[in-house]
Amino acid sequence: MFYQLRVARDQDTEALEAFLKKADTAHAEIDQQISRFIMLEDSEKKIAACLGIEKFSGGKGLLRSLVMSDRLNQSHIVTLFQSMDVLCKKHEIQDVYLVANQPSSAEFLTVMGFETCADVPDELYTSEHFRNSLCTEGSFLMVKTTA
Structure with a gap:
């Protein structure tokens, strides 16, 4: 199948x-961040995947x-992450x-350039x-510098 x-x-x-709701994934404030979402659509123009980033001050973002x-x-998945870098x-x-x-x-994310992070920037708590996400059992923070 062809994907765009x-x-x-x-x-x-x-x-x-609707795609995020169906997956029972956070969808709050999508309308305010729509230009920071990447979508993968199938040949029928239906969303097959997405990835977004929430922007904070100081050049920080949260996938x-x-x-x-x-x-x-x-x-x-690799294509989504590479496109997110751009x-x-x-x-x-x-x-x-x-x-x-x-x-x-974590193993896959390490290959993609992320590493575990102990220090949480205050901006993320907003x-x-x-x-x-932090309330999920076993959750941990990772970071990647794209500069």
């Missing part, structure tokens, strides 16, 4: 929100709302944080998504 990768637009807000269709494979540079985000909760995902 692109940055979300205002008219994608409703479909993206959020990674949702993948079960039809996709690891190479699609989007982060466009939005002047140098330090990219994420909250993970599976040791197996994010409801971040605070909720």
Whole structure:
């Protein structure tokens, strides 16, 4: 199947929100951050995957709302992360944080350039998504510098 990768637009807000709700993933304030979401669409223009970043002051950002269709494979995830690097540079985000909760995902994220992070920047606590993610059992913070 053919997939197209692109940055979300205002008219994608409703479909993206529905996609995230269906996956039981945080979808608050999507409309305010739509230009910082990457979507992978199938040949029928249905969302197959997405990844967003919440921007903070000081060139910091928090990856959020990674949702993948079960039809996709690891190479699609790599493509999303590589595209997010480009989007982060466009939005002047140098330090990219994420909250993970599976040791197996930490191995993959390390290959993608992330490392575990003990110091949490105060800015991240302003994010409801971040605070909720930290409540997940076994969660830990990782960071990658894209500069």
